Structures are given as structure tokens and as C-alpha cells.
Amino acid sequence: MRFAIIQFGGSNCDYDVEYILTSIIGIDADLVWYKERLNGYDGVVIPGGFSYGDYLRAGAIAARTEIMQDVRKMAAAGKPILGICNGFQILTESELLPGALMLNNYPKFICSGTYLRVENEQTPFTNRFKKGDVIQIPIAHIEGNYYTDNHTLQKLKERRMIALRYTDQMGEVREDTNPNGSVENIAGILNQNGNVLGLMPHPERASEKILGSVDGLKIFKSMIDYVEKKAIANQRNRSK
Amino acid sequence: MKYIIDITVQLKAGMRDPEASTLQRSLEQIGFGTHELTLAKKFHVTIDAESETEAEEQGRQMCERLLANPVIHNHIITVVKK
Numbered sequence: 134m135r136f137a138i139i140q141f142g143g144s145n146c147d148y149d150v151e152y153i154l155t156s157i158i159g160i161d162a163d164l165v166w167y168k169e170r171l172n173g174y175d176g177v178v179i180p181g182g183f184s185y186g187d188y189l190r191a192g193a194i195a196a197r198t199e200i201m202q203d204v205r206k207m208a209a210a211g212k213p214i215l216g217i218c219n220g221f222q223i224l225t226e227s228e229l230l231p232g233a234l235m236l237n238n239y240p241k242f243i244c245s246g247t248y249l250r251v252e253n254e255q256t257p258f259t260n261r262f263k264k265g266d267v268i269q270i271p272i273a274h275i276e277g278n279y280y281t282d283n284h285t286l287q288k289l290k291e292r293r294m295i296a297l298r299y300t301d302q303m304g305e306v307r308e309d310t311n312p313n314g315s316v317e318n319i320a321g322i323l324n325q326n327g328n329v330l331g332l333m334p335h336p337e338r339a340s341e342k343i344l345g346s347v348d349g350l351k352i353f354k355s356m357i358d359y360v361e362k363k364a365i366a367n368q369r370n371r372s373k
Numbered sequence: 374m375k376y377i378i379d380i381t382v383q384l385k386a387g388m389r390d391p392e393a394s395t396l397q398r399s400l401e402q403i404g405f406g407t408h409e410l411t412l413a414k415k416f417h418v419t420i421d422a423e424s425e426t427e428a429e430e431q432g433r434q435m436c437e438r439l440l441a442n443p444v445i446h447n448h449i450i451t452v453v454k455k
Binding site for chain 2: 233
């Protein structure tokens with residue numbers, strides 16, 4: 134199994150993700166510069182950072198690079214695409230995910246731990262969780278305020294596209310557990326097919342005991358389980 | 374023919390803009406009471422085009438494909454001959 138971690142000018146969580154995938158989990162992962170192409174990968178991680186200095190809008194310029202056409206194709210082929218923080222912003226700017234990420238309600242860079250509730254456990258990224266699990270993963274952003282109009286919000290709910298919400302330790306969604314003003318405390322959303330996830334929290338920063346939480350590791354491992362199960366199912370179909 | 378496309382990109386009406394409200398509070402602190410304050414981004418783009426209509430169409434495409442995000446923004450385009 135081989136994952137690609139895309140590097141844009143200004144990505145800065147790329148090596149952290151690589152370290153978790155290769156050294157902690159033990160799969161193959163390549164750092165892929167945005168001018169290269171994505172060939173033969175089982176999945177993609179778009180890491181956090183400040184691609185192109187957040188010029189114009191966070192993620193806007195990276196979203197329009199050619200490599201994102203490859204990401205689009207992989208997404209259409211059902212491969213898992215995970216966008217973390219700036220990666221989430223790039224996915225909304227690419228329209229691979231609905232909505233937009235705006236300046237935090239209180240316009241300050243927030244770097245802190247958050248509790249999240251798993252809203253949909255039947256996805257390639259959350260299959261190691263149970264519905265309603267409360268997990269701990271930190272955030273670090275100034276433009277993480279998820280916005281979408283009511284019509285799209287309704288669709289997100291009906292199709293279970295909300296993956297994670299900011300809550301308290303008990304999993305309660307409240308206004309004071311919303312760090313950035315996101316509509317309905319949304320921390321992460323899926324595309325309609327469920328194989329593209331964007332989230333503001335950084336799972337790679339919650340993937341080792343020494344960091345205080347290993348809940349983020351479960352997201353990566355869920356994704357790997359998904360790829361493995363899919364490969365086995367494909368093999369069975371072929372031998373039928 | 375050279376044309377200047379003037380593009381203003383702003384948040385849709387009624388959307389909360391923390392930067393604007395911070396500036397409003399800041400103005401108040403130095404003695405300016407205000408009823409409303411909105412912010413916009415302005416782009417001046419000089420291009421070659423056959424006509425004003427073509428220049429405007431290019432401006433529209435620039436907004437759709439990069440300069441504005443239709444989820445949150447409106448844009449206004451005006452074209453002048455250089």
C-alpha cells in the first residue's frame with residue numbers, strides 16, 4: 134500500500150504526516166511535490182500549512198494547481214482523500230467538498246486541544262470508532278470557521294456528510310465548545326460518497342502516546358483498513 | 374486594445390465578518406462612531422481584449438475561476454478603456 138502526501142509551497146505538516154504513516158504505522162508514503170503527478174497511489178493526504186501564504190483565500194491557489202486534477206480523478210475512483218487543516222481548505226476551494234472555511238469568529242490564531250464527537254462512523258476514515266465516540270485532537274488555525282448555506286447544511290445532515298463536531302469532554306455540542314464559529318460546530322465533513330474527508334483538527338498531532346492522544350492515529354488506521362478491505366474485495370470479485 | 378478591469382470582491386450581505394467588526398470597534402475607540410463597516414478586496418487588472426464586452430467576460434471568468442468564492446462572495450466588475 135502506498136500513500137501520497139502532497140507538498141505545496143508553504144505546506145508544513147507534510148513531514149509529520151509522513152512520519153506517522155511510515156514510522157508509526159509502517160506503510161509506504163511518498164512526499165509528492167505539486168508539480169509531479171499522482172500515479173499508482175492508494176490514497177492521498179493533503180497536509181496542513183500555509184500554502185502560497187494563504188494569499189487571496191486559504192487554499193485558493195493550491196486548489197487550482199494541476200496535481201489537484203489527479204486528486205479529483207482519484208476521488209472519483211473512490212480512493213480515500215484526507216485533507217487536514219490547510220488540506221481541508223484546499224478541498225473546499227477545489228469544490229471536492231462543499232462550503233468554505235472563513236476567518237475564525239474571534240479573528241485570532243487558535244492552537245489548542247479540542248474534543249470532537251464522531252458523527253459518522255461508517256466512513257473510510259472513522260471505521261475504527263463507534264458513533265458518538267468523543268475523541269481528542271488539537272487544532273491550529275485562523276481560518277477554520279466552516280460556513281455553508283442552509284440548503285447545503287440540510288444536505289450534509291441528510292446524507293451523513295458531517296464527520297466530526299466540536300464538543301465538550303462528554304460529547305455535548307454547545308456554543309462554548311465551538312472554537313471558531315463553525316456552523317453547527319462542524320469540524321470535519323465528507324463528500325457525498327464518503328471517500329473525501331476534510332477536517333480542521335490535526336490527527337498527525339494526536340498519533341503518539343507522548344503527544345497526549347492517539348485518537349488521530351485511528352483516523353489514519355481506519356483509512357488503511359478501508360484500502361486493505363477494498364483490495365481484498367476486489368480480489369474476490371476478480372476470482373469469481 | 375488595452376482595458377482595465379476593476380473587480381471588487383466582497384462577502385455576501387449579512388455574512389459575519391470579524392475583521393470588519395474589529396475595525397469598527399477600533400474606529401470607535403479613536404472617536405468614530407459608525408453604523409456599518411464592510412470590507413472588500415479590489416483588483417485592477419490590465420488586459421488586451423477586442424471589446425469592452427470581451428474584457429468584462431474575462432473579468433467574470435477570473436472571478437468564477439479564482440478571485441471570488443461563490444459560496445461566500447459577490448463580485449462587481451467594471452471595465453474602462455486604458
